Structure formats: C-alpha cells, structure tokens
Amino acid sequence: MPVGFRPACINDVPAIVSMLADDLLGARREDTSLPISSRYLNAFAAIKADSNQLLLVADRANVAIACLQITFIPTLSHQGMWRGQISGVRVAQLERGNWIGSQMIRFAIDECRRRGCGIVQLATSKSRVDAHRFYEKLGFTASHEGMKLALTSAA
C-alpha cells in the first residue's frame, strides 16, 4: 500500500502515543493505557486550535505509521523571517529502514517552504547519534546547542 502524508486526526492519537512511547527516551515518560489519557486529548485539541502547529502523520491504509509536529514561528530576526520547527519525529518500529522517515522530513521541509519559512530547525538529544547522521544527510547542520530546563513543579 502507498504511504501518504496528512494532518493527524483525533483517531490517530493512540497510534501516535504508541510511537512516542516506543523509543529509548520516550518509554519512561508516556502513558499508553486505553482509553487514552485526557492529557493527550487536551494537548491534541491545543495543537489543532493553533494554526501555527501542524501535527503530521504518514498514513498507510488509514493507519498512522509515522508522525512529526511542525511549529511555524514568526520572528523579527532575519528581517522578520518565519521559522519552521520540527519535533516529535517517530516512525513505527516495523516501518523503520523503509525511507518513510526521510520522505516525511522532506515533506515537512516542503511544507515549511510553502508557508514562507526561511529556516527549518529542530533539536535532537545528543544521545541520538543515528538521528544526527540522519538529519545531516537531509541537509541539516548541527550549528547550535540545544539547551533545556525542566520545570519540575509542572512536569
């Protein structure tokens, strides 16, 4: 079956959460119990309510087999340039190695271009060495330090 890319719908949320959890870093921090937690449904509603967010899935026969999120960010810098930021990139275990990830990133880059972005950016854990190579092959440069601060009271 061919693979297409489309915005996620609410029925995709359990599959997306499974993909987020099926990951070395994600396994400890997600809740895959069903019915799906209202936390995820609330977050999905917030993403859908924001026209500068695009939650994208790769679809094969109406099943989400990969996902990512694009955040479109208007900024003053670079003479008022928009940025497209990619996050939450996952490919279902059985679909890895089938070029779906790179096709999906290329689709996302095209979407950023279509929306007038001058830069596409992402941050990936320093522990994900394979991911760095994957993004470098797609043209990204690891030019920045990605810095994080956990707000424990809210996490």
Place this chain on the structure above:
Amino acid sequence: MPVGFRPACINDVPAIVSMLADDLLGARREDTSLPISSRYLNAFAAIKADSNQLLLVADRANVAIACLQITFIPTLSHQGMWRGQISGVRVAQLERGNWIGSQMIRFAIDECRRRGCGIVQLATSKSRVDAHRFYEKLGFTASHEGMKLALTSAA
C-alpha cells in the same frame, strides 16, 4: 530608573531591530534603516496575532533595553506537555553586565511556569560560548544538538 518587563508594542519595533542588529551574528542580516521595513511590521503583526507567542521587552523609562520572544508549544509527548521556547534574546549594548539579561530570562521562565510548561528550551549558536555559560548558570543543560537547514529560496 527601575526596569520592568512587559509585552512589546509596535513602537518598540525599531529599538528591538537595533538590538537584533547590534550583535556579531545579527549585524549581517538585519535592516535598521528608518522608517522601519514593512517586513518587520508584518512579522510583529504575526507575532501579536498568535496567542502562543510573547515578545517581551525590558523597559526603562519607556525605552526597550532588552528583548526576547517566548513561543508556547503544545505537544503530545511527555503526556501532553507544553514547552516554552525562548529565542531572540538581546540586551542593548550599554545595559550589558547589569544583570538585566538574567532577570529577563528568570521572568521568562516564570511566565512559562505560569502558562503550564514542563520544559523551557532554547537553541544558541555553538559560537556563542559566553551565552552557553550564561544559560548554564540559570539552570539550563546543553543536552541537545540544535540543527538548522536554510531554505535559500525563501531567505
């Protein structure tokens, strides 16, 4: 005069653009000519139209002497966690070394906490070694690679 923090208004745009330009990396990419380019005014309108963007200035006697932008990002990962992302951090030349930068970042972190974010994140050029130390002192960890891809057709 005391310094306060407030959302930027349109009259602050020329001062913010001057701060963006008065920087080793920013000098080559901004346009400080007056009247201010419509590119900046359009970007300012896009920021103001998005309730998940907050362009903040430090104000002394009605003059913007520092700025940053926070992007509030709803995500499914980490059980539907919101993230606060800080970018475009600048302090006017004459005000550097006066703790305004660290006060402003602390203000931004509090704002992220108030909006329910579980993580505050930012990306800073690997060439800005002083900035890494500055953010590490404020509790940030350089845990991620920040990767960029320029879309030359739009830049």
